[in-house]
Amino acid sequence: MRRPRVQALVLTLALSVLAIVWLLPIVWVFVTSLKLTADIVRLPPEWVPWPVTAEHYQEVLFSSSRTARIGRAFANSLVIALGTVAIVVVTSAMAAYPLARLRFPGRDVVFTLLVGSLMIPNAVVLVPQYVLVQRLGWLSTYQGLIVPEAAMTFAFGVFLLRQFFLTMPGELEDAALIDGASPWQTFTRIVLPLSQPVLAALAIFAFRSAWNDFLWPLIAVNRPEMFPLPVALALLRSAYSSESYGPIMAGAALSALPLLVVFIVANQRIVEGVRVSGLKG
Amino acid sequence: MAQRPVSRRTFLAGAAAAATATAWPRPGAAQSKATITYWNGLTGADGKVMDELIERFTRETGIRVEQQRLPWADLYPKLQVSVPAGEGPDLALIHTVEVPHFANDGVLEAIDEATATGKGFRGDGYLPATWQGGTFQGKRYSLPLDVPQHLLYLNVKVMKEAGLVGADGKPKVPAGRDELVTMAKKIARGDTFGFAIGTSNPGRYTWGFHNLLWQNGANIYTPDLKRAGVSEPAALEVAEFWAGLGGPLGIAPPANANCRDAFIAGRLGMWIAGSWNFTGLREAKVDFAAAPVPRLFKQPVVWSMPHQYAFPKPKSADRNRREAAWTHVRWLTDHVAEWTLKAGQVSASRKAHGDPRVTGDPVLKTLLGQAPNWQVGQPTPKWVAAENLTRPVIESIYTGQKPAKAAMEDLARQINALPD
Amino acid sequence: MTRGRRRQTGTAYLFLAPGLLLFAAFRVYPLLEGLRLSFTNARLGRASYQFLGLANYTRLADDTRFHVSLWNTAFYTVASTLPILAVPLVLALALNRGALRTVLRGVFFFPFTLSVVTVGLAWLWLLDPVVGPFNYYLRALGVPARSWLADPATAMWAIIATTVWWVTGYYLVIYLAGLQDIPRELYEAAALDGAGGWRTFRSITLPLLRPVLLFVVVTHVIGSFQIFGQVFVLTSGGPGDATRTVVQHLYETAFQNFFQFGAASAMAWVLFAIIMVFSILQFRLLRGHTEY
Secondary structure, three states, rough: OOHHHHHHHHHHHHHHHHHHHHHHHHHHHHHHOOOOOHOOOOOOOOOOOOOOOHHHHHHHHHHHOOOHHHHHHHHHHHHHHHHHHHHHHHHHHHHHHHHHHHOOOOOHHHHHHHHHHHHHHHHHHHHHHHHHHHHHHOOHHHHHHHHHHHHHHHHHHHHHHHHHHHHHHHHHHHHHHHOOOOOOHHHHHHHHHHHHHHHHHHHHHHHHHHOOHHHHHHHHHHOHHHOOHHHHHHHHHHHHOOOHHHHHHHHHHHHHHHHHHHHHHHHHHHHHHHHHHHHOO | OOOOOOOOOOHHHHHHHHHHOOOOOOOOOOOOOOOOEEEEOOOOHHHHHHHHHHHHHHHHHHOEEEEEEOHHHHHHHHHHHHHOOOOOOEEEEHHHHHHHHHHHHOOOOOOOHHHHHHHOOHHHOOOOOHHHHHEEEOEEEEEEEOOEEEEEEEEHHHHHHOOOOOOOOOOOOOHHHHHHHHHHHOOOOOOOOEEEEOEHHHHOOOOHHHHHHHHHOOEEOOOOOEEEEEOOEEEEEHHHHHHHHHOOOOOOOOOOOOOHHHHHHHEEEEEEEHHHHHHHHOOOOEEEEEEEOOOOOOOOOEOOOOOEOEEEOOOOOOOOHHHHHHHHHHHHOOHHHHHHHHHHEEEEHHHHHHHHHHHHOOHHHHHOOHHHEEEEEOOOOOOHHHHHHHHHHHHHOOOOOHHHHHHHHHHHHHHHOOOO | OHHHHHHHHHHHHHHHHHHHHHHHHHHHHHHHHHHHOEOOOOOOOOOOOOOOHHHHHHHHHHOOOHHHHHHHHHHHHHHHHHHHHHHHHHHHHHHHHOHHOOOOHHHHHHHHHHOOOHHHHHHHHHOOOOOOOHHHHHHOOOOOOOOOOOOOOHHHHHHHHHHHHHHHHHHHHHHHHHHHHHOHHHHHHHHHHOOHHHHHHHHHHHHHHHHHHHHHHHHHHHHHOOOOOOHHHOOOOOOOOOOOOOOHHHHHHHOOOOEHHHHHHHHHHHHHHHHHHHHHHHHHHHHHHHHO
């Protein structure tokens, strides 16, 4: 049994090296963001930012004269992503419950329609959705970003939650109904508490897709103070591209940093959530 | 799509009424002085100069200016969609070639000459081409501020190494295309390039390509503006030269190189680029000389692109804000010499041209000296769309993806197919 | 219908109402409205427009840039599928039982948490033709430097490489979950039969992983048809039109050039039709071979 252990060790070692290489692009972003402008383009590449500077962070966070501020964009992204999560989780759970647990005419039609809509590419509704949001007066507003984002993920949420609700044992519900609980009470007091893992998975999925969406906010927001992070970063790049990579990389690093922290803290949970939503989707 | 006559989905009407768009922060009734919103694309170092001038303006007049600043390429589509949605600014700074299509699409408010004259803006106070650029189909839509234009930058250190500096220590200026190529070949070796036109992504630099077209008497549209002129022999000659720059001549940097970095790093000898670069080059302490754009084809035309002040159509007229916007344009026009000195852009109005600080600066003097050769884009609402079509085509020529002739003929077809 | 049944129907639709309202207003209505617009010459800011019949569609038949963008999208989709299937699978197999599994899985997964713009900016800088580290190390290894993103021969591959780096972690997690679901006894039985690693992989792992592989292909392909962000950040569709994709072309038609909402809607529906046909084929495949 010696050989397999050596093999495993070599494998682990090789994978660790690969993992480090895998992270180098991110490391390079952070390293660049901390360098003096003159040092950034120096060859051979220097992997230790010395002397170190915070000037690029200062520039993208507080400079008033260029495009959008990254700090504000970050807050916008957070509001949009959390708002989307709230709407998606509530509407999907409410819709999935009767589709899984109640019998009523039209149930299969509704479900087929929702699942079929998963095939609709977002790009197809881009233009008419823009017209709609503009007519509602929702351009450059949070609701103009949150509601379409939520509508995009809703059908998937229903699909995911229905699968889960179908597998739940019915006894508790039946007991509650016999005790005179209304369907709403049954739903909120029994079904939802039992569904926490899958609700968390859906929340993670919705958060990520809203957080990362780029095309819709690119067209639906006309004011820099309302830009979410991806759009603000793209514009940061246009504004600085002929001068220095420093501020651009500082912006990129700022966009990655909180996720890095969240990810280190909740790695297991996030991966689990992705696994659940991925396999069922 | 503010008005949609064909059909209205009534079930949305309720939602529309309930929806509250967050509007620009409006000044409260208690506030006596107006706040105006002002959009511009001054995302470079010139933005900081503008900030300083605006701070002074607010101190002197009490009028607050809220700037919205986006890179030009992003600013224009935003302006186009914001104005019909009632989200447009009180004042915008735009390039001359944007005037026709914004005017045509009803984005800009027409300015009647009486109003302009009443505020002290008169044609004889301006260089004629810049003043003319503010009009479309006989109506005025904007007032010129300054004249960004091309300039030939010569890197003294690089030229010296190639033996192209005279006894007086001044770098030699090429007199024509052949001489430019010969000189550039002397400079080019390894990762040092002899000549470039454009800042970042020289392969896609339409403004440089336009400059060469105009020098050869060609243009994007034929003079009657009815069809594309890019497949005519004079234009094809320019396209062939463009292809040579990207490849066979072996003198220019690759399509997505950053020419400004290269020039600063001493890896580029002769560089045709915008006048907005020179203050930055001075700050970076590059030893450079500036010369007029050389005559590479038939005429010594210099590409220029005056910035224009325009008033986007508001949702509802607000006299107070419009007056405040006028006050701002007036104030900046009166202080344009400061703008010229710090941002490096010569003014469109003549008054500042006699300022000794301006005439005493060799680069600004060179820029003003080019005035007789200035040319701008054609006054058609399709100009900008045609320019967007041109960008990838000239890049495919520059990178050798497509032969010049076939690419330009294809471009002509695309331009002719643009909708009215 | 009994009273109870009717009450239940009412309850069901009350539960469904908020979601269906959202769905109707922001999915169904825009979809149909887009179809209607595709038969018009609607443009942003124009007060009125006319119905053109099929003119937008016939014009697309002559629009060479649209054809190029369709071809590029198809090329990207096909060329990226194999690496997207293989790279995470190899990693998953290697990680499946090794030490440090959780940590390494986390490392590979991390890029997936970043936004596409962040990823694009990082790679733009890595691949910089003059001062980027990637070219520097290649040169150090004796490989000639290239402008990866400005060279028509390599630009799309650079975009694919970036995408693989970005999404590998996601598919890795999915593969790992699939591998965990394969009963251990099967491997033990195979080991007793003296089957080698490759044979075990071919006869046990691969067949049992088939549903997961199909899921990955379907997810990836549908996403690929809509690729936009990477291209927008890395190449803007260049050099020339070498990396222009359908969604980018649509975006520029609708929101950059003349705001041609009618023409863009026609493009959207052509894209939709292609995705529909493809999805139906996929579902056939899925239903034919697995018991999903």
